[in-house]
Amino acid sequence: xxxxxxxxxxxxxxxxxxxxxxxxxxxxxxxxxxxxxxxxxxxxxxxxxxxxxxxxxxxxxxxxxxxxxxxxxxxxxxxxxxxxxxxxxxxxxxxxxxxxxxxxxxxxxxxxxxxxxxxxxxxxxxxxxxxxxxxxxxxxxxxxxxxxxxxxxxxxxxxxxxxxxxxxxxxxxx
Amino acid sequence: xxxxxxxxxxxxxxxxxxxxxxxxxxxxxxxxxxxxxxxxxxxxxxxxxxxxxxxxxxxxxxxxxxxxxxxxxxxxxxxxxxxxxxxxxxxxxxxxxxxxxxxxxxxxxxxxxxxxxxxxxxxxxxxxxxxxxxxxxxxxxxxxxxxxxxxxxxxxxxxxxxxxxxxxxxxxxxxxxxxxxxxxxxxxxxxxxxxxxxxxxxxxxxxxxxxxxxxxxxxxxxxxxxxxxxxxxxxxxxxxxxxxxxxxxxxxxxxxxxxxxxxxxxxxxxxxxxxxxxxxxxxxxxxxxxxxxxxxxxxxxxxxxxxxxxxxxxxxxxxxxxxxxxxxxxxxxxxxxxxxxxxxxxxxxxxxxxxxxxxxx
Numbered sequence: 253x254x255x256x257x258x259x260x261x262x263x264x265x266x267x268x269x270x271x272x273x274x275x276x277x278x279x280x281x282x283x284x285x286x287x288x289x290x291x292x293x294x295x296x297x298x299x300x301x302x303x304x305x306x307x308x309x310x311x312x313x314x315x316x317x318x319x320x321x322x323x324x325x326x327x328x329x330x331x332x333x334x335x336x337x338x339x340x341x342x343x344x345x346x347x348x349x350x351x352x353x354x355x356x357x358x359x360x361x362x363x364x365x366x367x368x369x370x371x372x373x374x375x376x377x378x379x380x381x382x383x384x385x386x387x388x389x390x391x392x393x394x395x396x397x398x399x400x401x402x403x404x405x406x407x408x409x410x411x412x413x414x415x416x417x418x419x420x421x422x423x424x425x426x
Numbered sequence: 427x428x429x430x431x432x433x434x435x436x437x438x439x440x441x442x443x444x445x446x447x448x449x450x451x452x453x454x455x456x457x458x459x460x461x462x463x464x465x466x467x468x469x470x471x472x473x474x475x476x477x478x479x480x481x482x483x484x485x486x487x488x489x490x491x492x493x494x495x496x497x498x499x500x501x502x503x504x505x506x507x508x509x510x511x512x513x514x515x516x517x518x519x520x521x522x523x524x525x526x527x528x529x530x531x532x533x534x535x536x537x538x539x540x541x542x543x544x545x546x547x548x549x550x551x552x553x554x555x556x557x558x559x560x561x562x563x564x565x566x567x568x569x570x571x572x573x574x575x576x577x578x579x580x581x582x583x584x585x586x587x588x589x590x591x592x593x594x595x596x597x598x599x600x601x602x603x604x605x606x607x608x609x610x611x612x613x614x615x616x617x618x619x620x621x622x623x624x625x626x627x628x629x630x631x632x633x634x635x636x637x638x639x640x641x642x643x644x645x646x647x648x649x650x651x652x653x654x655x656x657x658x659x660x661x662x663x664x665x666x667x668x669x670x671x672x673x674x675x676x677x678x679x680x681x682x683x684x685x686x687x688x689x690x691x692x693x694x695x696x697x698x699x700x701x702x703x704x705x706x707x708x709x710x711x712x713x714x715x716x717x718x719x720x721x722x723x724x725x726x727x728x729x730x731x732x733x734x735x736x737x738x739x740x741x742x743x744x745x746x747x748x749x750x751x752x753x754x755x756x757x758x759x760x761x762x763x764x765x766x767x768x769x770x771x772x773x774x775x776x777x778x779x780x781x782x783x784x785x786x787x
Contacts, residue, residue, distance in 0.1 A: 275430045285599045312687045313687055
């Protein structure tokens with residue numbers, strides 16, 4: 253079983269990203285759980301959301317304490333949280349931290365496509381694209397999941413964001 | 427069809443599949459997304475039900491009472507303080523023999539203000555005459571809601587389905603949603619009819635004996651529930667309990683709700699180390715699965731996520747009144763305090779060694 257923690261600021265779409273990836277995991281024939289931070293989520297505040305992916309039914313419902321993967325939706329989060337995980341996926345032009353790091357400039361991808369809300373780039377689908385690549389999901393499973401989550405033009409743009417990040421995410425080991 | 431759904435959305439899907447005709451509810455976290463989703467379904471015309479917004483939970487269940495007495499299939503949902511606010515109406519619904527179905531998304535009763543799971547709220551229903559079921563996951567939340575309508579309408583008793591706040595209500599997971607019910611849920615039959623031009627009295631002043639007779643008859647019908655659950659004809663088989671790795675168990679854990687999934691993972695870990703441990707998960711609290719508890723012949727640990735101040739864990743107290751073997755009770759996870767697989771591994775180890783105290787942590 254793979255356990256993932258997503259660190260985002262409220263409004264960046266961390267909870268939605270977890271949900272989309274759970275649907276993508278189902279499309280891959282796997283079992284998944286998407287768990288929002290239990291409690292109040294507020295715009296701008298640090299939000300933790302969680303994701304479990306497994307080949308077998310997932311029975312546990314307790315919180316994830318020791319994630320295998322941490323996804324970081326903003327570099328600024330590194331100044332607030334001490335991140336430790338075997339694998340990190342980060343929204344950044346550079347790897348930023350040591351270890352096995354996957355990095356992608358999700359903010360630019362979202363801005364270029366006009367995925368903006370109240371002045372912020374909404375990076376959830378770009379980051380979902382990067383994470384799907386790290387988890388070994390097919391891009392089709394992810395596109396289908398995005399199609400179920402958004403409709404019309406918004407679905408189209410979000411699929412583009414996910415595809416771009418899926419292609420562009422880079423691995424770095426140090 | 428397999429979908430990713432939260433427990434709350436799974437309940438809403440079940441209500442839609444059941445062709446519920448009347449819904450009244452008042453929002454309260456973590457229940458709110460059930461009736462939010464239902465309101466959307468009604469608005470889009472996916473569900474042909476009357477949705478009545480009310481000013482309180484007491485009114486919500488009062489409206490549902492009226493609709494159900496009038497013959498409609500009716501549903502509501504609440505949590506914690508909302509359940510306490512409608513408590514008087516819970517008794518009206520039960521003693522009037524109305525087959526109302528209600529989802530109770532379990533939440534700690536304050537103060538202090540706390541929105542996280544604890545089972546003390548749903549257990550306040552235990553003396554009312556409601557059938558009480560407790561789901562482990564979103565799939566069961568959906569299935570038990572559908573079973574709820576079937577059983578409630580067979581015995582004319584109301585049915586409450588518990589879902590752990592957030593852990594089941596807000597966790598999105600894989601749920602197999604039936605495409606259709608294939609006659610599983612026929613149109614509701616009424617054993618009394620209120621209609622214009624033919625007035626009858628429900629709940630009026632009576633001889634004292636009448637009150638006693640009503641409770642005795644409710645008890646008789648409650649006794650039928652186990653058999654009806656086992657023979658419901660639903661796509662998945664259900665019973666009042668789930669027996670997990672009980673075959674040769676020397677130690678048995680009794681509990682209910684979402685954390686039973688964590689307990690199963692812990693039991694698997696201990697089994698690999700040669701500990702003969704299993705679990706009797708209560709899927710129903712009312713009727714209490716007495717026959718399963720009576721036949722236990724081993725050391726029993728009851729893990730309660732509820733507490734009756736002055737006595738102890740409520741389920742442990744009930745199990746002790748029935749079991750013919752050693753029963754140890756522990757109270758854990760009150761106020762939503764997180765208790766997971768690692769906790770259960772060390773809790774069960776201590777139990778096996780005879781070192782477990784009454785509270786965790």
